[in-house]
Amino acid sequence: MVRAATVLTIAAGGLSGGAAFAGPATSPVVVTCGEVITTSITVADNLTCPGNALSIGADDVTLDLGGHTIRGGGSGVGVQIVDDNPQISGVTVTNGTIAHFGSAIQLSNADGATFSALLLTNDSGVAAPVIDTGRFPISKGLVISDTRVLHTQGNVIFAQLNVGAVTVTHSQIAGGAVFFSQSVGPTFTGDSFSNTTVTFNIEGDTTVTGSTFVNSPVVNDGFGFGNDVFQGNTFSAADTALTLADVANQQVTGNTFANNDIGVAISDSPGDTVSGNSFSHNRTAGVYFVDSGPMPHGTLTVSANKATTNGDSPDGATDPGGLPVEGGIYLYTLHGGASITNNHTAHDGGYGIYALPPTPGSPANTSSGNVSVSDFARCYPLNLCTYQ
Template sequence: MPGAPKVAIARGAAACLLLLSATLMSANPAGATTSAVACGDVLTTSTTLTADLTCPGGALTIGADNVDLDLNGHTITGSGTGNGLMVAGRTGTTLRNGTITGFTYGIYGGYGGTVLTATDVRLLSPVDVWPGTVTFTGTRGDACLLSGIRLVDGLLTADRCSVTGQTVLVRSSGSTIRNSALTGGSLYVSATDRSVFTGNVFDAFPMGLSDESRRNLVRGNVFTNSPTAGIGAGETFLPQDANTIEYNVFTGNDIGLHSRSMLKHLIVHKIVFNGNRTVGLLAENSYGSNRAGPDPVSDNVFVGTGNAGYLIWAPPGTVADGGGNQGPCGPSPNPDLTCW
């Protein structure tokens, strides 16, 4: 038919345009730009980096809500000052797939309710957020790396991350650190309620709970290679506010678990103490309370091989014995404590 070849050519051209359009759409999130990014830029739309970025001061600022920053495998490097990413008061920020290093803070989120989720990001500079909600996750290996965190009046979730440096949570109720490796630093939790720490390895990374922290759960972790591994716990003041320390392993420390307030409203349950050089559990009366709290120390186990000293060292009046503690205890005699 006359004109048929022209129709076929037009259809073929349209198909090529559709294929090219689909390829471009799959390569970039909707609304994202891949234009060159410069130090000091304020990002108000989703952006994908196309190259590494080296900045003499601060690097990038998130200037709107719901911005996705895909580092695309690249590194943002500073000279030791400024912030790698400023996200103060922005919500819906997502950060993915890359490295931020060489800044005073890798992520800074003061002055407002920052909400940020970072996936597979290596932060070689600390995170400082107050207040806010921050989530860090890793999908492979050590793709999630955190080099110190300070979170005040907010909520932290860290899942499958490697954590180094000092981590401080203040009034950070409902936070979670799970399935992570914490090495060469410390964790201090203050005035925090109902947070969960589970499935982690704390290697030369002692943990402390302040007096004002309540109803937190420390479960199924390994604490190792510290002078005092944890929990450094103070007392809570109501029985229903007791913190629970259970099903953990303390191994290769000088002192495993140390309480300065006679374990008042602190439940210590089903812990294995192995290879701790001085004592597994040390209880003191540093605050002058009259009697131990009602919550029991029970079913803890002292593994003899490699241990020295005691399973529990708890002067009279410092421990409520729940029974089942397997190992040597002191000092003797102690009418409040029965071990075997």
């Protein structure tokens, strides 16, 4: 027997008013603006709200939009997970469109929320985060999967001090900005970014794999906790595609950097590894490393990379010593300690590999197995490479 959800009417006004759903819903339910959802439902039709739309006020609730659209009037929140104590856990919002609000989704003090199969558009002109994690208290275990965020005016995700263990998988982000600061362990897998920016500020254990970045620079900086992994991604059409600054022990492996100004720019980051990447047609350089600060530096490992036809249209940048940055792999190793092995460079403008000899008393750079083919200035020092 099909049984409709029981609807309990409570005082209207804001996200705490409207109707609360009690009992399981076995058929689509018509919702109205301002309702608090306390049991799993499937939405029956489209909804337009001039302010806030729906909120979720109980654990283990699934809000299935049923392929429908919740549309705002240019402000407010589409779906909010109510800030409660104890925190709300196990919420899922899925299968629909949330558009034209200040923020499509807002959550605070939520545990294990999942947003999947959604189209989120902040086309209202309000520079609010599409997914707003608030500030305090802490939300954790946020999962965003198979979701598209398009045409945002502000931040796509703004997560600062208050979010742990965010996972974004197989999602598309176009426009706006993704910003994480002082949170732990964001993970991006199989995602697509275009015309956006991604910033990890004072982060740790960040993992980005199998994702595509088109005109979408990634910046990882600010004395982060380190141990970050960028693996198997494609970066293209950016000024500097990946910037790593003042963060230790990062792994940049198996990525493709093509048609940027600079592929990877690294500064004062001890113990980083750049290995097995492909760099091609980056106008100034495939890799640009600067080791100039007073902090102790671990070994930079640059190994088994391929750099082809980089440095053909340099932007005029110079290293701290005043020399032009130009070529496949350009390493300003003032304090030394770089391991440069088994890289293959070909047809690069400037140098195939440039590695500044360290200052006296600093650890020596070590090299072996590097091959240069028809690079304009070959390698420096000359014995850094063999030539074909």
